[in-house]
Amino acid sequence: MAEQPYTIVIGLEVHVQLLTESKLFCGCSTKFGAPPNTQTCPICIGMPGVLPVMNRRAVELAVKTGLALNCEIARFSKWDRKNYYYPDLPKGFQISQYDLPICRGGYLDVPSPNREGMRRIRIIRVHLEEDAGKSMHDEKAGRADSRIDLNRAGTPLLEIVTQPDIRSPAEAKAFLTELKLLLNYLEVSDCNMQEGSLRVDANINLHIPTEDGQYVATPIVEVKNMNSFRAVERALTYEAQRQYEAFLETGHRLGDVPKQTRGWDEDAQLTRPQRSKEESSDYRYFPEPDLVPVTVTDAELEALRQQLGELPADIRRRLQETYHLNDYDSDVIVNQGRAFVDYFCQLADTCGDGKMAANWAQQDVLRTLNERDWTITQFPISAAELARLLCRVKSGELDTAKARMVFGHMVDHQATVDEAIQSLGIVQVDETELRQLCAELLASNPKVVAEVKSGKDKAIGSLVGQAKKRNPHVNPARVKEICLELIRQETT
Secondary structure, X not given: OOOOOOEEEEEEEEEEEOOOOEOOOOOXXXXXXXXXXXXXXXXXXXXXXXXXXXXXXXXXXXHHHHHHOOOEEOOXXXXXXXXXXXXXXXXXXXXXXXXXXXXXXXXXXXXOOOOOOEEEEEEEEEEEEEOOOEEEEOOOOOOOOEEEEOOXXXXXXXXXXXXXXXXXXXXXXXXXHHHHHHHHHHOOOOOOHHHOOEEEEEEXXXXXXXXXXXXXXXXXXXXXXEOOHHHHHHHHHHHHHHHHHHHHHOXXXXXXXXXXXXXXXXXXXXXXXXXXXXXXXXXXXXXXXXXXXXXXXXXXXXXXXXXXXXXXXXXXXXXXXXXXXXXXXXXXXXXXXXXXXXXXXXXXXXXXXXXXXXXXXXXXXXXHHHHHOOOHHHOOOOHHHHHHHHHHHHHXXXXXXXXXXXXXXXXXXXXXXHHHHHHHOOOOOOHHHHHHHHHHHHHOOHHHHHHHHOOOHHHXXXXXXXXXXXXXXXXXXXXXXXXXXHHHHHHX
């Protein structure tokens, strides 16, 4: 693929709904799916004279996230009013944090899209704020109206703002994937984009080299309405190309082109202009008079640090160092969550073969979970019992094909390895009998023996097939091993 004649510069603003049972400043439920406007109260709909009360759990989750993102945690932060008018913002302002956010700085190391090393994406700030309501615009039912659901108004959000360190749409997707995984491990958010628990806005522009060794920057565009990580990647890919074409069409004169906000149209696969982009001064921030500042003590900070547990990046390293897994295998296992990692580790420790355990965990266990819509905690085969099956494969008692038959029976009937083998009528071939069979095959196939002696080990495959015909219960891998062993003994 030809190199692009420009550098893409991307910064992300990620809004994450926190896993609290109640809203940020009132006791209304945050549960998804309730009928419109049934989870509201005078506080979250902005009735005169009401006073907000801060949700302590939301602050704790914000601090945990900041610690995991290597941020500096503010011992003193405050609330601010972000003023703007929109129909789904009943108070006419949003309680947020402006100049004293709860977390500053930090970074997240992200596997590069081509899996060649890591990329460090710096974090500007992590702050708390309340969500607005939801505007529902009818475009299909024929009413041609807009309706407001205030169930989300006041829902606790964490806004994570990155530096403009991201250099490609694929890298933006990789960052979001790693961030979502981290937040899931922390149990800070379920990050369900379909339910609005994670929303992404992306700021993108281009740096286009000039002949004097400098560059010209296109105006920053904020892209909204992206409802999946793949949509983020597609939207940014389109927007980068659109900006470059606009740069060429204007004769490289971009000084009068304003910053703007554009929305991603998933059906048309393009961005559409929405409005000119606001500056912070447009929101007329001022301190929230009805809430006291937030203070975090050293003891509270240390207690939350102890709750972090082992994070995804550390688990990947441990899997690679302890079980000798490659980047891909460790990544797949870690992406399934902490309970799946624990299952794999017990499986690998018990069977004594990390790579074999990884293959079965990814191919057979994970496939079964996906097909039956189970979590690993619902999986009927314990790690110890699956390890016993793998040990039989390692010892040559079962070949892989029969082992998978046994595995399927264990899943369907919640049986042990021994019970499944007995039910399936699988007969173990005695080692002495197997060696005698191999000796007979070699004696009756001198041409195959000659080919193997000349270095063509693949010729042994025909003997494996003959062995299966004479005794369907033999292990093909063991037949091959014994035949090669006997030929080598004859040669020496």
